[in-house]
Amino acid sequence: MTSNSSKSKNNNRIKHLATAVQQNPDDTFSKFALALELLKENRVEKAQLLFEAVLKQDPEYLGVYYHLGKLYQSRGLYDEALQLFRDGTELAAKKNDLRTKSELHEAILQLQFEMDD
CATH class of the missing domain: 1.25.40 (Serine Threonine Protein Phosphatase 5, Tetratricopeptide repeat)
Known part of the structure; x- marks a missing residue:
C-alpha cells in the first residue's frame, strides 16, 4: 500500500x-x-x-482520559495530563476496568519520570 x-x-x-x-x-x-x-x-x-x-x-467515557492526557503530555501540559490520568484511574477503578486502570497508572509513572528530568 x-x-x-x-x-x-x-x-x-x-x-x-x-x-x-x-x-x-x-x-x-x-x-x-x-x-x-x-x-x-x-x-x-x-x-x-x-x-x-x-x-x-x-465524563464517563473512559478512553478519553488516556488519549487526552497523552496529548497534553506531548504538548508539555504536564499538570493537566497528570490530573487526567489520576481522574481516569479513579473512574477505571469505579468501573472495575482493571486493564485501563493499569494503563493509566503506567502513564502516571511515565509522566512523573518525564517531569523529574
Whole structure:
C-alpha cells in the first residue's frame, strides 16, 4: 500500500466521521474516533478540542482520559495530563476496568519520570 493510498483512506475516514459528528453532535464515539484520526494526521489542536468536548459531554467515557492526557503530555501540559490520568484511574477503578486502570497508572509513572528530568 502506498502512503498516498493510506492518506486517502484516512481522509475518507475523517470526512465520514466529521459528517457523523455534524449530523449527531451528541455522538461521543464518533467525536472520539475523529479525534484519533486527526491525531494520525498531526492535527493536534482539532483533536484536542474534540477530546475535550467528549470529556465535557461524557465524563464517563473512559478512553478519553488516556488519549487526552497523552496529548497534553506531548504538548508539555504536564499538570493537566497528570490530573487526567489520576481522574481516569479513579473512574477505571469505579468501573472495575482493571486493564485501563493499569494503563493509566503506567502513564502516571511515565509522566512523573518525564517531569523529574
